[in-house]
Amino acid sequence: MQLPWRLARSLRRAGVLGMNQRNGDFISRVNPRRLYPLVDDKVRSKTLAQQAGIQVPELYGVIRIQHEVPELPKLLGGREDFVVKPVNGSGGNGVLVIVGRRKGRYRKASGALLTEEALEHHISNTLSGLYSLGGQPDAAMIEYRVKVDPVFEPISHQGVPDLRTVVYKGYPVMAMVRLPTAMSDGKANLHQGAIGAGIDIASGLTARGVWRNEVVDEHVDTGNPIANVQVPQWDTLLELAARCYDISGLGYLGVDFVLDREFGPMMLEMNARPGLNIQIANQSGLLPRLATVDTLGRDDASVAERVAFAREHFARSGSNSVDAPTSAP
Structure with missing residues (x-):
């Protein structure tokens, strides 16, 4: 559909x-297609990150074929909580968070209980490709459930926020935090009803949030203010995001991190086709920032230099405000 000219x-x-x-203009130019499998496959992404010394949630195991599904209890080894993810999923589809067990059933973050059969059915759907990129047959990975950092507890509902950073040629250009809500079933997914709040690259302070098509100052479930929350270990998070360019080889990517209350920053995944809603969350367009990197950035800059460049050029006071639209094209 063509947008009205105004x-x-x-x-x-x-x-x-x-x-x-x-x-x-960007993905096709700086993201070689041969590298896509490195980030589309979450198990391969984890391995890349670990080899580079970047912490990731512990992988308990991978179920690749149907006859392995009944082996899930053995694979879990008595663990009470865990996360099930499609290896080649996107947009948070098919992610199932289990926070405990009760009388032989699995408890979701919302409190709903799943039978063993329901959990096996979810994994079977994952293997069939129901949640994968392009609907291709997939595998299900079982991993550690991240525990929310205390700073985010007042502005999160039954889930763990994640921090998305868009990295261009190794420079962090824009960031946001995605805050789970009751509508999103505790998932940090904007399309499912999570709140997106921009983060100032220079300071690591959050801004106002966007929920559905509405600008919000408070979390819709907890009622606590969203803006001016200091993201812990922001320096480290920026450096880790910048390093993901070096380990993936992708010039335009989105990197998702979480903050675990015990283990600190953990990389969840890298994305070769990051969505554009980050502009809405920041009420700022990406194009001026990408142009700044093209014009002033150096290909041989170190991680520290790229982070310092981003802090200097992409501070909130210098952002280009988006007033009119409530959704990105």
């Missing part, structure tokens, strides 16, 4: 990056 002009003036331009 809205299209407003978006261009605000520096908003659209999907076609993202794909044609």
Whole structure:
């Protein structure tokens, strides 16, 4: 669908990056397709990160074929809580978070209970490709359930927020935190009803949030203020995000981290086609920041230099505000 010309002009003036331009001018130019499997496959992504010394949630095991599904209790080894994910999933689809057990059933973050048969059915659906990229047959990975950092507890509902950073040519250009809600069933997924709040690259302070098509100052479930929350270990998170460019080889990527209350920053995944809603969360367009990297960035800059560059050039006071749209094209 073609946008009305007035809205299209407003978006261009605000520096908003659209999907076609993202794909044609950036992803196709700096993301070699041969590298996509490195990040599309979450097990391979984990291995890459670990080899580079980046911490990831512990992998308990992978179920690849149907006759392995009944072996889940043995694979879990008596663990009470865990996460089930499609190895080649996207957008948070098919992610199942189990926080405990009760009388032979598995408890979700919402409190709902699943039978053994229901859990096995979910894993079978995962293997069939119901949640995978392109609907191709997939595998299910079982991993450690991250425990929310105390700083996020007041602005999160029954789940763990994640921190998405868009990295361009190794430079962190924009970041947001995705806050789980009751509507999102405790998942940090904007399309399912989580809140997105921009993060100032320079300081690590959160801004106001966007929920569905509404700008919000408070978490819709907890009622606590969203803005001006200091993200812990922000320096480390920026450096880790910048390093993901070096380990993946992708010039335009999204990197998702979580903060575990015990283990600190952990990488969840890398994405070769990161969504554009991060612009809405920041009320700022990506294009001016990408142009700044193209014009002033150095290909031979170190991680520390790239982070310092991002802090200097992408502080909130210098952002290009997006006033008109409530959703990215």
